[in-house]
Amino acid sequence: MRDVDCYLCGSSDRERRFEQDGISLYRCNACGFVYASPQLTDEGLEAIYQDTYWQSDRAKDYGYTDYLRDRALYRRTFEKRIKVLTAHRSSGRLLDVGCAAGFFLDVARDVGFETHGIDVAVPMLAHARDTLGLENIREGTLESAGYPDGAFDVVTMWDVIEHLRDPLTVLREVRRVLADDGLFVLETQNVKSLFARMTGRRWHHYKMLEHLYHFDPRTLTTLLDRAGFEVVRWTSRRAGKYVSMAFIHERASRVGRWLQVALTPLKWLGRTGVYANPHDEMIFVARPKPRSKDG
Ligand SMILES: [Zn+2]
Known part of the structure; x- marks a missing residue:
C-alpha cells in the first residue's frame, strides 16, 4: 500500500x-477530487481480481457474492x-475494456457489433x-495489449475506471486504439x-480497497479532456442495475443491522430481479477531439 496525493491535480492539501x-x-x-489513500500497487490490485473477488463472502466491502450466478440480471x-x-451507433468493431465474464459483449454481439474484450x-x-463462445477475448491490461492505432469503432468501460490506479494512461490508450470518428462509452459512480x-x-460504492477514485460529472469531464476526448x-438514465432481492438485503447491512433485519423478507425472494436506479x-x-486540437 502507498499513500497518494490528488490524482487529478497533484495537490497534497486535502x-x-x-x-x-485503514484506508481514508x-x-x-x-x-475537489475524491480519492482513497493509501492504495494498493499495480501488482496488489491485479491480485485482488482473481477467484475470491468474483465469489466473495464479504461482498458488501469487496467483490461480488457470486458474479456468474447473477448472469441473467447482468444481461x-x-x-x-x-x-x-x-x-449513436449499432455496428462496427467494439472493444470492452474490463469485459470480465463477457456479459456486455454477449449483448453487443446480438445487437450487431464485432466484439473484442480484455480483462x-x-x-x-x-x-x-467457452460458455458464451465469444472470440477475441484477451487476458491482461489494455496498455499491454498493443492493439493497432484506430483499431476500434467503439470502446466501452463499465464499472472499470474507478478501479484503475492510473486512469489517464488507460484513457489515452483508449484514444489511441479508437478510430478518429469512434465512440467511447464509460460508466462509473x-x-x-x-x-x-x-x-x-x-x-455502497465506498469499497475502499477497489474503488480508488470517485468521479463526478466535472472531474470525469476534466480527465476525458486531458486524454483527448470531448463529452x-x-x-x-439507464445506468441502474437489475439486482436480486438477496443483493438488496446484503447491501442493507451497510446502512445498519436494523435495516437488514427489517428487510429479511427480501432474502427469501432470493434471485428475483428488480431494476434499481438511485441515479x-x-x-x-x-x-475523440480532432487531432489538430489535442496535439
Ligand atoms: Zn486535486
Missing part, C-alpha cells in the same frame, strides 16, 4: 472524510445500458470464451449524486 479498514477517503482542497442490465450507445480477471475469461450525499459514508453527453451512476458518451 480533507479526510472518513477512514475504513479524501477530498482534495485544491480541485438485463446491459440490454438497458447499451441503448445509450446504440442511440485482467483471468477466472472470468473462460466464461466469456457519481460521488456528487444526491443518493451518495444522502447515504454519506455508508454509500457528447452524460446521463444517469448515482453516470454513463458518459465521448468522442
